[in-house]
Amino acid sequence: MWDYSEKVKEHFYHPKNAGAVAGANATGDVGSLSCGDALRLTLRVDPETDTILDAGFQTFGCGSAIASSSALTEIIKGMTLDEALQVSNQDIADYLDGLPPEKMHCSVMGREALQAAVADYRGETWQDDHEEGELICKCFAVDAVMIENTIRANGLKTVEQVTHYTKAGGGCSSCHEGIEEILARVLAEQGEVFDPTAPPPLPAATGLSPLQRIRRIEAAIESIRPQLQRDGGNVELVDVTDTAVYVNMTGACSGCQMAALTLNGIQQRIMEELGQFIRVQPASALQKTAAASGG
Amino acid sequence: MQPIYLDNNATTRVDDEVVEAMLPFFTEQFGNPSSMHSFGDRVGRALKQARVQVQKLLGAGHDSEIIFTSCGTESDSTAILSALRTQPERKEIITTVVEHPAVLTLCKQLEKDGYTVHYLEVDSRGRLDLAAYRELLTERVAVVSVMWANNETGTVFPVEYMAELAHAAGIPFHTDAVQAVGKMPIHLQDSKIDMLSLSGHKLHAPKGIGVLYLRRGVRYRPLLRGGHQERGRRAGTENCASIVALGKAAELAMTHMEYENTFVAAMRDRLEQGILAAVPHCFVTGDPEHRLPNTTNIAFEYIEGEAILMLLNKQGIAASSGSACTSGSLEPSHVMRAMDIPYTAAHGSTRFSLSRYNTMEEIERVVAAVPDIVARLRKLSPYWNGNGPVDEPEKAFAPTYA
Numbered sequence: 001m002w003d004y005s006e007k008v009k010e011h012f013y014h015p016k017n018a019g020a021v022a023g024a025n026a027t028g029d030v031g032s033l034s035c036g037d038a039l040r041l042t043l044r045v046d047p048e049t050d051t052i053l054d055a056g057f058q059t060f061g062c063g064s065a066i067a068s069s070s071a072l073t074e075i076i077k078g079m080t081l082d083e084a085l086q087v088s089n090q091d092i093a094d095y096l097d098g099l100p101p102e103k104m105h106c107s108v109m110g111r112e113a114l115q116a117a118v119a120d121y122r123g124e125t126w127q128d129d130h131e132e133g134e135l136i137c138k139c140f141a142v143d144a145v146m147i148e149n150t151i152r153a154n155g156l157k158t159v160e161q162v163t164h165y166t167k168a169g170g171g172c173s174s175c176h177e178g179i180e181e182i183l184a185r186v187l188a189e190q191g192e193v194f195d196p197t198a199p200p201p202l203p204a205a206t207g208l209s210p211l212q213r214i215r216r217i218e219a220a221i222e223s224i225r226p227q228l229q230r231d232g233g234n235v236e237l238v239d240v241t242d243t244a245v246y247v248n249m250t251g252a253c254s255g256c257q258m259a260a261l262t263l264n265g266i267q268q269r270i271m272e273e274l275g276q277f278i279r280v281q282p283a284s285a286l287q288k289t290a291a292a293s294g295g
Numbered sequence: 296m297q298p299i300y301l302d303n304n305a306t307t308r309v310d311d312e313v314v315e316a317m318l319p320f321f322t323e324q325f326g327n328p329s330s331m332h333s334f335g336d337r338v339g340r341a342l343k344q345a346r347v348q349v350q351k352l353l354g355a356g357h358d359s360e361i362i363f364t365s366c367g368t369e370s371d372s373t374a375i376l377s378a379l380r381t382q383p384e385r386k387e388i389i390t391t392v393v394e395h396p397a398v399l400t401l402c403k404q405l406e407k408d409g410y411t412v413h414y415l416e417v418d419s420r421g422r423l424d425l426a427a428y429r430e431l432l433t434e435r436v437a438v439v440s441v442m443w444a445n446n447e448t449g450t451v452f453p454v455e456y457m458a459e460l461a462h463a464a465g466i467p468f469h470t471d472a473v474q475a476v477g478k479m480p481i482h483l484q485d486s487k488i489d490m491l492s493l494s495g496h497k498l499h500a501p502k503g504i505g506v507l508y509l510r511r512g513v514r515y516r517p518l519l520r521g522g523h524q525e526r527g528r529r530a531g532t533e534n535c536a537s538i539v540a541l542g543k544a545a546e547l548a549m550t551h552m553e554y555e556n557t558f559v560a561a562m563r564d565r566l567e568q569g570i571l572a573a574v575p576h577c578f579v580t581g582d583p584e585h586r587l588p589n590t591t592n593i594a595f596e597y598i599e600g601e602a603i604l605m606l607l608n609k610q611g612i613a614a615s616s617g618s619a620c621t622s623g624s625l626e627p628s629h630v631m632r633a634m635d636i637p638y639t640a641a642h643g644s645t646r647f648s649l650s651r652y653n654t655m656e657e658i659e660r661v662v663a664a665v666p667d668i669v670a671r672l673r674k675l676s677p678y679w680n681g682n683g684p685v686d687e688p689e690k691a692f693a694p695t696y697a
Contacts, residue, residue: 013606035626036618038694040694063601
């Protein structure tokens with residue numbers, strides 16, 4: 001069963017703004033019937049101010065597709081169109097307290113419906129540039145099409161390179177067989193043979209100097225801090241090693257039952273920033289390590 | 296509210312009598328059956344009895360034709376790979392498009408290794424094209440592997456007849472029977488089936504135990520080599536407690552066979568007819584005339600299966616779906632696609648699979664719950680307008696990258 005957040009369940013069981021908006025003057029139809037997720041977004045926009053007065057959704061899709069649609073309409077109501085276009089799929093996912101990696105495409109569909117509706121309102125044609133393949137890397141939610149395109153565009157030859165360019169395979173490494181298969185197929189088309197023993201080229205992400213690395217970790221934490229502060233909490237960076245980042249959870253976050261979940265969220269963000277697997281642990285773990293090595 | 300479990304094709308509750316039979320084999324009967332002392336001897340005798348119990352359920356000629364494995368998937372892989380190894384000059388395999396991933400994924404991998412795999416197609420009711428099958432039976436084929444009953448629709452395939460044809464052409468025949476064993480009478484000794492896979496947890500035994508039936512005299516190469524367990528045909532210390540459990544479960548399945556095919560079938564029929572009568576725009580998939588007694592698969596048009604399951608689950612009802620979302624894949628079930636069920640219905644296909652533990656009261660509760668759930672999701676659907684689908688649904692809502 002999917003690990004849906006309470007927020008996702010709430011928006012699925014009690015969706016907001018279901019149905020078409022009366023007097024709508026913008027419609028966006030997006031999705032894929034083969035995938036089983038499709039969404040019609042209708043908006044009523046004030047022509048004077050370009051403000052979204054009302055938004056409604058009709059969705060053919062799973063629990064998280066319906067929840068993402070509901071969240072999208074709640075987020076954008078009252079925004080101007082330009083403000084609404086700034087809403088990213090990550091914003092939709094964050095609003096729902098996260099989505100499983102297999103379900104991130106539901107939030108992407110929400111953002112695209114919005115773009116399509118705005119284009120419809122402005123009399124433009126919306127072009128979808130999004131093509132989705134089979135999910136290969138579950139740690140970083142990277143699909144086959146993305147991997148294949150990146151291999152072609154950059155002439156990649158090894159699994160390590162694919163990891164550096166797309167992050168795919170940089171976590172648990174279970175998907176390396178899948179990445180090798182894509183490499184073998186693309187290289188074969190180019191008359192080359194995939195060589196699993198080829199020496200790894202100089203890695204991009206691990207080429208960071210220690211200071212650059214810490215700056216990136218800090219930037220990742222900064223991007224999450226406002227969310228924690230909204231809930232009355234905060235996070236403090238304590239130490240960084242080659243494989244781990246140690247933090248203190250403060251305010252409402254300290255002792256919160258959700259602390260482990262929050263640490264996971266921070267870990268995910270830092271891994272994305274560094275393109276490498278790293279463990280985020282409470283600073284108390286650092287003291288234990290020190291005590292163990294000292295004793 | 297007592298939960299209602301209608302997902303018995305996924306797995307079943309272990310029967311209380313089965314648990315009782317297996318428990319001593321964790322504690323006082325902990326010996327290794329290969330050992331030369333009384334601890335081992337008693338366990339060895341229990342395994343022998345379990346082998347006979349499974350032999351009887353399968354109607355096999357000899358108890359030595361029963362090889363205990365870890366699961367249905369292991370049995371499938373062992374059977375198919377054995378046939379390939381014993382006939383290295385044969386490079387073709389015949390199977391069907393609607394097999395379980397245990398066979399299908401293996402076949403896809405074998406294609407990468409240079410084998411040619413023929414996938415028999417099905418019609419809109421899930422029936423195999425036997426004329427096409429006959430054409431493919433050549434001396435290039437190493438093995439035919441066809442499931443006895445389909446896990447999603449319950450459709451039963453004529454494997455005994457297909458085995459006769461394969462036998463006449465000199466080709467070994469394997470059947471993945473994990474859904475059929477225990478639900479319908481089987482008499483392997485009167486058939487030409489050479490190998491058969493079964494899985495304990497589909498018939499009220501625990502997970503982690505399976506069987507490969509291997510007809511006496513069929514050429515064979517083990518998947519796992521090592522000790523002399525299972526007469527050297529499947530090395531590794533026996534999962535004794537679970538083997539005893541499977542033996543007991545096989546015996547109980549024989550006892551309940553008639554109940555399964557009368558009362559369980561009647562509950563399934565009531566469920567199906569109740570839903571079809573109360574819900575517009577839904578239909579049964581597969582071949583109802585040749586079907587397992589416990590399974591119905593109903594496609595609810597214009598809504599998606601995971602959403603249906605979540606709302607059912609909220610009322611304590613457990614079922615399963617062929618939608619893409621429930622498995623995290625990009626396509627609805629390959630079985631629904633093979634029958635050419637349109638996307639708008641395939642994603643809403645919902646499987647209810649019963650067992651002897653269900654009651655008619657439970658079925659009535661499900662019949663009462665389903666119409667509201669479907670109506671509620673249709674209210675959210677862009678294909679639905681008021682009391683029916685929009686006119687020309689596929690044109691009225693044609694999203695950008697459909």
